Amino acid sequence: ASIFSAIAMAPRDPILGITEAFNADTNPAKINLGVGVYYDDNGKVPLLQCVQQAEAKLIAQPTPRTYLPIEGLGAYDKAVQELVFGADSAVIQEKRAVTVQAIGGTGALKIGADFLKRFSPDSQVYISDPSWENHRALFESAGFTVNNYAYYDDATHGVNFEGMLASLKAMPEGSVVVLHACCHNPTGAELNADQWGQVIDIVRANNLIPFLDMAYQGFGDGIAEDGAVVRRFTQTAGPLLVSNSFSKSFSLYGERVGALSVVASTAEEAARLLSQLKRIVRTNYSNPPTHGGKVVATVLSTPELRQLWEDELAGMRVRIKQMRDELVKKLAEKAPGKDFGFVRKQVGMFSYSGLTKDQVEKLRAESIYAVDTGRICVAALNSKNIDTVVDAIAKVL
Numbered sequence: 426a427s428i429f430s431a432i433a434m435a436p437r438d439p440i441l442g443i444t445e446a447f448n449a450d451t452n453p454a455k456i457n458l459g460v461g462v463y464y465d466d467n468g469k470v471p472l473l474q475c476v477q478q479a480e481a482k483l484i485a486q487p488t489p490r491t492y493l494p495i496e497g498l499g500a501y502d503k504a505v506q507e508l509v510f511g512a513d514s515a516v517i518q519e520k521r522a523v524t525v526q527a528i529g530g531t532g533a534l535k536i537g538a539d540f541l542k543r544f545s546p547d548s549q550v551y552i553s554d555p556s557w558e559n560h561r562a563l564f565e566s567a568g569f570t571v572n573n574y575a576y577y578d579d580a581t582h583g584v585n586f587e588g589m590l591a592s593l594k595a596m597p598e599g600s601v602v603v604l605h606a607c608c609h610n611p612t613g614a615e616l617n618a619d620q621w622g623q624v625i626d627i628v629r630a631n632n633l634i635p636f637l638d639m640a641y642q643g644f645g646d647g648i649a650e651d652g653a654v655v656r657r658f659t660q661t662a663g664p665l666l667v668s669n670s671f672s673k674s675f676s677l678y679g680e681r682v683g684a685l686s687v688v689a690s691t692a693e694e695a696a697r698l699l700s701q702l703k704r705i706v707r708t709n710y711s712n713p714p715t716h717g718g719k720v721v722a723t724v725l726s727t728p729e730l731r732q733l734w735e736d737e738l739a740g741m742r743v744r745i746k747q748m749r750d751e752l753v754k755k756l757a758e759k760a761p762g763k764d765f766g767f768v769r770k771q772v773g774m775f776s777y778s779g780l781t782k783d784q785v786e787k788l789r790a791e792s793i794y795a796v797d798t799g800r801i802c803v804a805a806l807n808s809k810n811i812d813t814v815v816d817a818i819a820k821v822l
């Protein structure tokens with residue numbers, strides 16, 4: 426027997442399992458609401474015009490593919506900081522923010538997790554209940570014990586804010602608290618500005634370490650609006666980590682473009698932090714790939730392309746909101762007596778629809794695929810499939 430012969434099968438990814446079942450379904454009218462991807466009204470993943478134009482520019486001036494610096498393309502890291510913190514941010518002017526280009530938002534989270542494990546090894550990590558399913562596994566794989574904080578309220582389909590405050594107050598000093606900066610995945614339930622203020626106060630008063638995960642900037646209320654929480658945190662003293670991703674906002678899933686930014690208390694401290702972040706990158710994959718970072722940096726730093734991106738992103742945001750409206754309106758007609766108005770209040774790509782596991786299984790029999798928890802991707806709805814979805818939901822309720 427070899428050392429490999431006793432290795433057990435790893436558990437299947439629950440969401441990829443849905444996609445496998447969807448792919449195996451031979452019904453041509455099948456609909457997959459289990460995905461975490463934005464589709465346009467034709468059910469296609471968009472290739473943004475701003476991306477195509479940036480790629481055309483890059484191809485017109487071919488450059489050799491030398492290694493990027495360990496921390497990534499300078500123009501990219503700068504553009505990320507301005508987007509995430511705001512161009513006029515004090516943490517940028519004071520050189521207290523450091524940014525490393527990362528392999529998507531996931532890679533950014535993992536660099537941050539490895540960094541925290543090295544310099545705050547005894548911290549507990551807290552993620553929302555529920556959270557993006559990879560948060561737990563990712564921080565556990567970095568060596569942390571991962572706990573939940575109260576977040577979702579089944580009864581209101583919104584945030585259990587009292588529960589969340591109680592959880593935050595009970596966390597030991599030095600705990601890492603992973604917060605979704607906007608567009609909570611999987612629930613769509615959001616804190617309001619006043620509630621965020623209370624969260625920030627407790628995080629700072631109890632010396633917790635905030636790790637803001639921003640995978641959907643621009644999918645909620647707007648680019649600046651969705652980044653507001655990050656900026657509010659930078660206006661308070663204390664450490665801050667921010668992971669961000671362009672997978673959704675640029676529809677560049679496969680290019681793996683994200684970044685980790687860390688805010689220090691002085692420029693000198695920031696330089697030390699950057700040197701340590703670079704060490705983590707160097708020992709994992711040495712330096713990031715060139716193409717996606719160049720595309721995003723080109724779009725963000727070229728005024729016409731930047732405007733085009735903002736318009737295209739607004740288009741995606743508005744379409745998601747329209748689908749929320751349509752879903753609520755059509756369900757009110759087809760399933761009177763059931764109030765789905767909460768779907769309109771939820772924000773971002775996802776909705777915890779309130780459908781039970783049993784109802785989700787019945788939907789599957791109609792070739793409509795959702796996550797067992799009732800999570801649906803609102804961005805997978807479109808003008809052609811929404812009536813089918815509404816009829817099927819009305820039937821299983």
Ligand code: PMP
Nearest residue numbers: 461529530531557610640670672
């Ligand atoms: N954080 C959250 C909350 C996410 O939903 C996702 C992906 N959908 C990520 C991080 C990871 O982003 P990426 O695909 O860029 O790795």
